Amino acid sequence: MEGDLGWWAVPLAVLGGAIRVSTPILFVSLGETLTERSGRINLGLEGTLVFGAMAGYATAVMTGNPWAGVLVAALAGAVFGLVHGLICSMAKVNDIAIGIAMMLLGTGLAFYFGKPFIQPAAPDLPSIPFGWWSDVPQVQAALNVNVLFLAGIAAALVLHWGLRATKPGLILRVVGDSTDAARAMGLRPAVIRTMATALGGAFAGVGGAYLSLFYPGSWNEGISSGQGLMAVALVIFARWQPLNCFWAALLFGGAGALGPALQSVGVTQGYYLFYAAPYVLTLGVLIATSSPNRALAGAPGELSITK
Template identity: 60%
Template sequence: MMDNSLLIVLIAMLGGAIRVSTPFMFVALGECLTEKSGRINLGLEGNLVLGAMVAYAVSYHTGNAWLGVLAAGASGIVLGALHGYICKLPRVNDIAVGIAIMSFGTGLAFFFGKAYIQPSAPRLNSVPLGDWTGNASMAQALQINPLFFVGIALAILMSWAFANTRWGLIVRMTGDSAASAKAMGVSVDLVRLLATAAGGFLAGVGGSFLSLYYPGSWNEGLSSGQGLMAVALVIFARWDPIRCIWAALLFGAAGAIGPALQSVGITQGYYFFNAAPYILTLFIMIASARSKGAAREAPGELSITK
């Protein structure tokens, strides 16, 4: 009986880790790209929330969930480009701008999203990868949304591009030394603007997952600070896209502990286990602050390294 309960918990955590990690993955990849160019964007929480609302609204009005995903990415581009443009102005602090953009994005989402709290919009479908097991719990756990695979493919592509393409070299050089980039004739402001806009797009797509798949509805408490936690995740992953995937899965597994235990009737301490991702974030930030390795691998132009 104990072995059976443990198996159920592990299966539930597997499925939960995949579901919960997907928005973390997209926001973390977006922030990784932004920070590689030498800029921090704390406003991605706003991109995530606005993306969730826009995706739900567009899916509701068009009947096509994938159009909602694209619209969410477009809303992320707008906020990311706005952040990038403001930050290139003289004597502007990118962290302060990020906080302002976060408030602006969430405010827009809450204002325009009130009409979409009750209506039901078409959701994203999942890919059934566990039917062959003949185990109902495993089949349910392996109902995986295609966006999860898109995120993995993007991480691999980004990692390869950073190491092997001229574009990747320019982004990394801009993030490590703006003076060197300017000496090579690179427009630092343009590179960072494009990187921040692209990072905003990814965060917006991550938001669409929240409203169109899991939890699969629009409400004002949908994000729970996942956009901000993704910044800690990027530091933990040491600005490596592939590591961002593993870090996102770790955060996802932490977030799935509470529901997994509840599935076998363990409800005592449920809210404490739901706080696991936030506790993990706190420990990661403390460990990263003391890590010389993280400091060495951080892009040199980030304000946290100065």
Template identity: 65%
Template structure:
């Protein structure tokens, strides 16, 4: 029994690291966007588009890192499009986000059909379990470099939002657009830039899906991770560092089903695979009226008004 529990825990550790990485990038992108007072529900489409572009670029160039860069550029383009449309008068950012989600997913499916069968070069993982003789632990500690990149991005973003003039401008725009305008800040420009950078991060998250885990391009790749990232940001109370912790929690929840299956537990397999979605629902209910979330929420968000 103890060996089975250890196997499950190791599998959940590996799953948490792998599954959390795209969550992390999308959540950090959404966290930055919401810090400026805008919600981008289109990041699901950006994630899928990033996955397709990364796979296509890796296939044609032979370099998965060029694929990651191409995914970020594609995500930036969708983010800039979202930001530009939302900058128009009397435009609802939530409605635009839903439209952009459908647009991004549809575009990725249309242009991605030729890349469903071919095999593209994948991102190599770092074998951090070299010191152990445990095969399961070695497998769990095959960590993709993008995981560490995401942690660095979170730390840099958290520091910049607290300690730089740029961070002060973003937070001011997110808390009070009239105050920002009174200071001579272009609210639309700041939100356009943050939405563009947020799209870049979401595109990189998509690259992880197609070039690392699960490591292929198909039309069911995302499974709603872009939308769940919005709940993750609320749960993290708009903190980049807490987004990393929340992403690991979501990743561990997503790894429950495969972990139990690895020791032969198949009863209720599909229920355990639904754990991330159940967790999302619980978080949304738990934080919908929480006073601490209301206190940390940027004042310009539509949900705060």
């Protein structure tokens, strides 16, 4: 790669890596945006992501169909979200504590049921070769875009429009901002929050299926690398806006691709520091965007972290 493109390979590799790495973060952050806009926080999405990765991979291995794996991963994520929502609907239950418990449950179940599927190979999700116009293999590889990345863009656009211009979006925002106002309108906040949490879990499950069925494209117990928790921080950085989640996910994805990109041109010193870039960025952007007056600007009023 160094002989063909030299340092021009770095931005190209970062672009391709940003697209690949950002996709699961995008899906999890969109799901968490829906959940938090309803007034509930779900820290259990890391467990949902890992279980979705296992469920999707196992299904693809058994059926030979990666799309069946995506569907099962989404359903598994929705079940985790539904359980989380139902428990949090009970009196005197803390969202954050339940989220941590669900995270441990999801990862534990994934490791237990996923052991038989570590070795078998599953079919990959299809990609679209946007680099067809180039004869350079590196360009073709960087622009080989998975279908789920495009689906994530479409989902961000639909959610952006839905939250602003539709009745369900208005209902979700009202419930998230004021339980009393929602009840005065004849709404049932607990039911709406549970549905939003279940839908958010389905998004996280799809993100997990992407991990195991495309990039890195295998099932193992360390597959998520904390991306579910990073996505929760990303939602705060994105100020609970779906389109901002897309751009923020690309930023985090580019940070995750920086290490491999520099290695591709022979820069190997500080190898482990390059791979820490997404986590350093997570901490940095939260510090940079926080202040005593605007630390939670745009946060739903009923969200646990605002009280």
